Amino acid sequence: MSNSAAREVKRRDDVFVEKTQTKIWLEKPSESNPYIAETSYCHGYEIFDLMKNCSLVEVIYLLFKGELPTEAQKTLLEQLMIGLINPGPRHAATRAAMNTGVGKTNPVHILPIAAIVMGGERDCGGAIEDTMRFFRKNFRQPAEDVAEQIMATENVEDWPGFGQIYGGRDIQTTRLAETLLALEGAGDIMQWAANYVVALAKANAGWLPVGLAAAVFADLGFHPKLGGPVYQMITAPGLIAHGFELYTKPLTSMPYVKDEDYEIKN
Amino acid sequence: MKSKTEAEIIAELDGRRNKIVSHNGGWLPGKGVFIHGHRLLEDLVVNESYMQIVVLNATGKKVSTELGQWMEAIFGCMSWPDPRIWCNQIGALAGETKASVSAATVAGTLAGDSRAYAQGALIKGMDFIRAAMAKVESGMTPQEVTDTEVKANRGKPNIMGFARPLAQGDERVSALEKLTAKLGFAVGPHLQLAYDIEEALFARFGESMNIVGYMSGFLADHGFTAEEVYRVYAVSVMSGVTGCYVEYADQPANQFLPLRCDDIDYVGVGIRSVR
Numbered sequence: 001m002s003n004s005a006a007r008e009v010k011r012r013d014d015v016f017v018e019k020t021q022t023k024i025w026l027e028k029p030s031e032s033n034p035y036i037a038e039t040s041y042c043h044g045y046e047i048f049d050l051m052k053n054c055s056l057v058e059v060i061y062l063l064f065k066g067e068l069p070t071e072a073q074k075t076l077l078e079q080l081m082i083g084l085i086n087p088g089p090r091h092a093a094t095r096a097a098m099n100t101g102v103g104k105t106n107p108v109h110i111l112p113i114a115a116i117v118m119g120g121e122r123d124c125g126g127a128i129e130d131t132m133r134f135f136r137k138n139f140r141q142p143a144e145d146v147a148e149q150i151m152a153t154e155n156v157e158d159w160p161g162f163g164q165i166y167g168g169r170d171i172q173t174t175r176l177a178e179t180l181l182a183l184e185g186a187g188d189i190m191q192w193a194a195n196y197v198v199a200l201a202k203a204n205a206g207w208l209p210v211g212l213a214a215a216v217f218a219d220l221g222f223h224p225k226l227g228g229p230v231y232q233m234i235t236a237p238g239l240i241a242h243g244f245e246l247y248t249k250p251l252t253s254m255p256y257v258k259d260e261d262y263e264i265k266n
Numbered sequence: 267m268k269s270k271t272e273a274e275i276i277a278e279l280d281g282r283r284n285k286i287v288s289h290n291g292g293w294l295p296g297k298g299v300f301i302h303g304h305r306l307l308e309d310l311v312v313n314e315s316y317m318q319i320v321v322l323n324a325t326g327k328k329v330s331t332e333l334g335q336w337m338e339a340i341f342g343c344m345s346w347p348d349p350r351i352w353c354n355q356i357g358a359l360a361g362e363t364k365a366s367v368s369a370a371t372v373a374g375t376l377a378g379d380s381r382a383y384a385q386g387a388l389i390k391g392m393d394f395i396r397a398a399m400a401k402v403e404s405g406m407t408p409q410e411v412t413d414t415e416v417k418a419n420r421g422k423p424n425i426m427g428f429a430r431p432l433a434q435g436d437e438r439v440s441a442l443e444k445l446t447a448k449l450g451f452a453v454g455p456h457l458q459l460a461y462d463i464e465e466a467l468f469a470r471f472g473e474s475m476n477i478v479g480y481m482s483g484f485l486a487d488h489g490f491t492a493e494e495v496y497r498v499y500a501v502s503v504m505s506g507v508t509g510c511y512v513e514y515a516d517q518p519a520n521q522f523l524p525l526r527c528d529d530i531d532y533v534g535v536g537i538r539s540v541r
Contacts, residue, residue: 007435007436007437007439007440007474007475008435009433009434009435009436009437010433010434010435011432011433012431012432012433012434014431014432017531019529019530019531020529020530020531021530021531021532021533022530022531022532022533022534023532023533023534023535024534025530025532025534026532026534026537027527027530028527029526029527029528034526034527034528035520035524035525035526035527036527037527041537043534043535044534044535044536044537044538045538045539045540046537046539049539049540050540052540053540053541054540066534066535068540106366106369108365108369109366109369112369112372112373116376164272166272166275166276166279167270167271167272167273167274167275167276168272204272255284257284257285257286258284259294259295261284261285261286262285262286262288262292262294263285263286263287263288264288264291264292264294264300265287265288265289266288266289266290266291266300266302266303
């Protein structure tokens with residue numbers, strides 16, 4: 001056993017930076033007050049210039065990538081964002097938002113609460129990184145071979161980004177994928193993923209929203225770790241809308257499981 | 267390949283609609299509140315500490331008064347109201363904006379779910395000591411276990427539970443050693459192994475055990491798994507975060523480390539135009 005002298009606390013000589021650095025945002029101060037910004041620039045573009053000449057999706061892409069998107073990239077991201085804007089009232093994250101609302105929690109808590117749930121690893125943003133890394137690792141191999149291998153060795157619930165919902169194929173996401181695949185911006189990863197799901201049909205499995213988002217993010221060149229947060233952002237409007245809808249209604253506006261349907265086994 | 271058919275899954279889901287079967291417990295008005303078979307209000311609240319109830323809810327295990335007291339002390343060890351620590355800084359910033367104290371505390375607490383520090387580091391610490399014990403049981407010496415781990419870390423001593431950010435040494439370990447002795451707990455095999463590894467690491471690098479290492483050894487000796495420890499301590503930094511929140515929520519605006527525009531170092535592309 002070491003004596004406690006061995007654990008004497010000594011500060012390390014870590015060198016921390018003097019200032020936080022950013023490539024994203026420049027604030028030019030006013031002449032009279034160094035704390036007040038007179039103009040702001042996003043990756044070099046003045047905010048008023050962006051307001052006048054760009055769409056919201058273009059500026060979102062600029063924030064994440066540092067450059068404005070091409071027309072094809074903009075359309076791809078915009079259509080994905082519309083397609084996934086609302087996970088719907090049965091998704092766990094939306095249900096968390098609705099519980100926040102119906103419970104009369106301060107409305108500014110709706111989004112953070114729901115976004116936490118949307119950060120989970122099952123059918124949520126937390127699954128995106130793994131899926132994007134799965135593409136990186138496998139997309140140089142024939143999609144059919146990768147599908148055969150995953151169907152033979154792994155449980156459908158553990159496949160990154162693809163699989164089943166409620167025991168079957170996700171019809172709407174398959175349609176979203178077909179729509180996005182027809183766009184000019186759809187690249188190699190989306191095409192590979194499309195071939196992959198053709199093979200997965202054998203197992204009654206296919207596209208899931210997280211797989212679709214991961215494929216689009218990969219083709220747009222996003223970092224895998226950025227995928228989860230961007231997915232949370234894309235779904236945020238739906239989460240807020242459903243949460244707030246119930247905020248204005250009585251506590252009794254959502255079902256409450258009856259005592260006779262609540263069985264305690266212990 | 268999946269084992270259930272779509273029809274079987276639909277039937278199973280239909281059986282769960284508007285129905286909850288709980289093994290953990292719940293409230294049945296008129297009958298009582300139950301946690302893992304124990305009555306909350308008639309038994310637990312009267313006879314047990316809050317920490318014992320926390321452990322029961324998180325793990326299903328009923329711990330002794332003494333073990334509950336030991337496990338609660340970790341919350342004290344994690345309650346540093348220093349707003350330079352990353353999770354606490356979020357509390358202070360939320361105080362600046364007058365976010366609610368709940369939002370601030372939850373936000374800062376969530377930041378502790380990190381791979382570098384706080385509760386996020388616990389799983390790795392627990393996994394390490396359990397894996398180390400398995401290696402010792404299969405014939406390696408603590409010195410060999412330490413050397414293997416250091417080699418896997420490219421020659422660095424940053425084994426989770428030993429060494430820590432910002433400083434060498436950890437004053438919390440001494441506090442916990444006193445408490446362990448006061449409560450009459452013996453040093454079990456995992457904790458002893460942690461001491462042995464500390465000795466090997468100290469001799470080579472001057473690095474010692476930190477609170478995660480001590481907790482991991484002690485709690486592994488008491489039969490807890492990594493996931494159980496992570497669940498018990500999910501919110502262990504919260505009190506320090508709240509402390510940092512209240513200090514700045516009670517002050518005028520912009521008191522916490524105010525930044526001038528030029529305090530941010532812009533290193534991006536030069537000014538340009540869209541068209």
